[in-house]
Amino acid sequence: MxxxxxxxxxxxxxxxxxxxxxxxxxxxxxxxxxxxxxxxxxxxxxxxxxxxxxxxxxxxxxxxxxxxxxxxxxxxRGCGPLVLINGEKSFDDLKGKRIAVPSDRSTAYLLFRLWLRQQVPDHGSEIIVMSFDDIMPAVQSGEVDAGLVIHEARFTYQNYGLSKLVDLGDWWEQDTGTPIxxxxxxxxxxxxxxxxxxxxxxxxxxxxxxxxxxxxxxxxxxxxxxxxxxxxxxxxxxxxxxxxxxxxxxxxxxxxxxxxxxxxxxxxxxxxxxxxxx
Missing domain, CATH: 3.40.190.10 (Periplasmic binding protein-like II)
Structure with a gap:
């Protein structure tokens, strides 16, 4: 098989x-x-x-x-995707920016789109699909303005000097009461x-x-x-x-x-x- x-x-x-x-x-x-x-x-x-x-x-x-x-x-629960940025920023700072995501059909990206519609409906951001291994280095270098990360990035993003803008898992659980x-x-x-x-x-x-x-x-x-x-x-x-x-x-x-x-x-x-x- x-x-x-x-x-x-x-x-x-x-x-x-x-x-x-x-x-x-x-x-x-x-x-x-x-x-x-x-x-x-x-x-x-x-x-x-x-x-x-x-x-x-x-x-x-x-x-x-x-x-x-x-x-x-x-x-x-407690295992959701994170939106990472380089520095301290607000949700509105995503407007018109380049945001890297690991897949255009992933649950992570779907959660992100649902969150954007609720929190930053007029964001006008440019979405760029790249391998999840490349996202944190791209945010760190400024190639992109923010990155949607999954997997072990939850434990390692601080190594890149990045900050968590939102934990989409926390948002989803608070919004729906269900796990992700x-x-x-x-x-x-x-x-x-x-x-x-x-x-x-x-x-x-x-x-x-x-x-x-x-x-x-x-x-x-x-x-x-x-x-x-x-x-x-x-x-x-x-x-x-x-x-x-x-x-x-x-x-x-x-x-x-x-x-x-x-x-x-x-x-x-x-x-x-x-x-x-x-």
């Missing part, structure tokens, strides 16, 4: 056992490590692997060919989703029961991240929603997609279609 997910510690932690043949009955996994910007577009163009990690914000473009798997993803749906696992519609769900849950259970066994694998793909930052990353993004979205997780996903569609930022999704796993 072909699968694509990011090299980030939360994904390698969750999928370590599945990738390394430690889940009984699971097929051999052929892995592609890809940034979520790539998988979002692969899924929308129906040319990716059978199983992929994408942004929840990209779901409306993929549901004709893929189904949502209610585990293995990233959803939680960031990354989703999807599978082609001809995949046995119930079986895949069992394999992913077994892989995550194995990771919890054998926490040190995946260390070498995680650090191999951690892209110069320190072991401490990698552990913080896992602790933040792997939680009860990674094992099962549950009612709270489902409500969060629905809140994001329904609100964004009402704002004209996403195509409308039939909520019932999201949960029709076969």
């Amino acid at each position: 072909k699968i694509a997910f990011s090299p980030c510690p939360n994904d390698t932690f969750i999928f370590h056992a599945l990738v390394h043949g430690k889940v009984d009955g699971a097929p051999k996994m052929e892995v592609t490590y890809a940034d979520i910007d790539k998988t979002n577009h692969w899924a929308a163009e129906n040319r990716g692997p059978e199983v992929m990690k994408i942004s929840y914000a990209a779901l409306p473009w993929v549901l004709d060919n893929y189904q949502l798997i209610p585990c293995g993803g990233a959803l939680g 749906p960031l990354g989703a696992i999807i599978a082609r519609k001809d995949v046995d989703a119930k079986q895949l769900e069992e394999w992913i849950k077994a892989s995550l259970s194995y990771a919890y029961e054998n926490p040190s066994e995946s260390n070498d694998y995680i650090m191999e793909y951690a892209q110069e991240m320190s072991a401490d930052v990698a552990r913080q990353h896992i602790d933040l993004y792997v939680n009860e929603f990674s094992m099962d979205l549950g009612d709270t997780g489902r409500k969060a996903v629905e809140s994001l997609l329904v609100r964004a569609a009402a704002e004209g930022l996403l195509p409308k999704v039939e909520v019932e279609e999201l949960w029709s796993v076969k």
